[in-house]
Amino acid sequence: MGIFKFANASIRVNDLGQSLEFYRDIIGLHEIATDNNTIYLGCGADKTYDIAIQQGGTGLSRFALQVKSDDDFSYFEKKLSAIGVSSERVSDPEPGKKAALRFTSPSNHQIELVIVEDRPKYIHPTVNHLGSRGLGLLDADHITVNTQDVKGFVEFLKAGLDFSISDVFEPAPGVWAAAWSHASDYHHDVAVIGTPDHTTMHHYAFQVNGMEDMKRAADLLAQAGYSIEVGPGRHRVGGNLFTYFLDPSGNRIELSAEMPRADHEISHKVWDNFPFAYSAWGQFPTESFGKGS
Structure with a gap:
């Protein structure tokens, strides 16, 4: 259950x-x-x-x-x-x-x-219903929402929906600026970023196979006149590979791969250095990355 x-x-x-x-x-x-x-x-x-x-x-x-x-x-x-x-x-x-x-x-x-209605046993990269095309997206992966109260939102997920917390970003002791939470065994199903405005979403993530798919996606987007906002890279928080871009309305889309599994019983890790937490490879997001939709 x-x-x-x-x-x-x-x-x-x-x-x-x-x-x-x-x-x-x-x-x-x-x-x-x-x-x-x-x-x-x-x-x-x-x-x-x-x-x-x-x-x-x-x-x-x-x-x-x-x-x-x-x-x-x-x-x-x-x-x-x-x-x-x-x-x-x-x-x-x-x-x-x-x-x-x-x-x-x-x-x-x-x-x-x-x-x-349709719940397959597992997602297979080559055996599926209609076949992947375009960027080679495999499945919906996770969502990152924006809220003015990160801790309150995560406490709601824990109390009402049995979520566990994987990681928390605290720029100051006790101040939750972001959190990553999961109901499944993966590191995050719903992540949360604090914002002073009334935006509702930071990004929507799709699963892809790996770095080669991200490179191909970047080429296809460039051919269509769209730019990569940040990436490819690997997050230090969560450890997944990432590539971000914006749709025509400014909604942010992430391509995600290699999402690790996380233990529900072990306490979350606290991070206090955003650049360090953001990228294991030393990348830093663009200024636009702080804006939601």
Whole structure:
């Protein structure tokens, strides 16, 4: 019982047509369904969408975490209710989803637990439903949200959804400026970055095979007139490989590979030097990297 992976998210975009061209024709996602002003897109490994784009603004609309059964809904309904968070069950909420348990975090992020229709045993890089193309994206990997209260958001994830904390960035003792948390066995499913503004998302991450895929992605993006914002590189926090770029609306996308597994029972590590924590190879992010959407 419990949450076993990050599922997907819906993000807002300024121009739905331009964004569809970017995500489908350049990134290489498959168009799965369209509903009013929302287009659902998948990497091709299964029939479940990996990201949805919605007309109107930028940033995060909702993100989803995958569970297995109604028993999980019942368990988390009680957990959420105990901390004063109400939830609602929804049948057939979106393409590929049998049911959802929807709720709003104290930070006003819209979250859902979902049971999906197509749940493969594992993601295989060469054997999948539709086949990868474009940048060779394998699956939705994780999300990093923006909030004005990092510690409060992570405490909500722990108390209401049984998350564990992997790492925390403290620029001063007791001040949480960022945190990385997980419900699965991977280092982070949901990371959190503190911001004084009202942006909702720092980045959305897709899984790729490794550095060769990141190099190829950079070349394909350059051919289409898009620049890499920062990377390729390897984070010291978490240890995963990274490459970041922006979509036409300014939403940040990460390509992630080699995400390590993390022990739920061991206490989190505290970092106090951001440049050191950010890159194991001595890279430093661009000024734009501090801005969310």
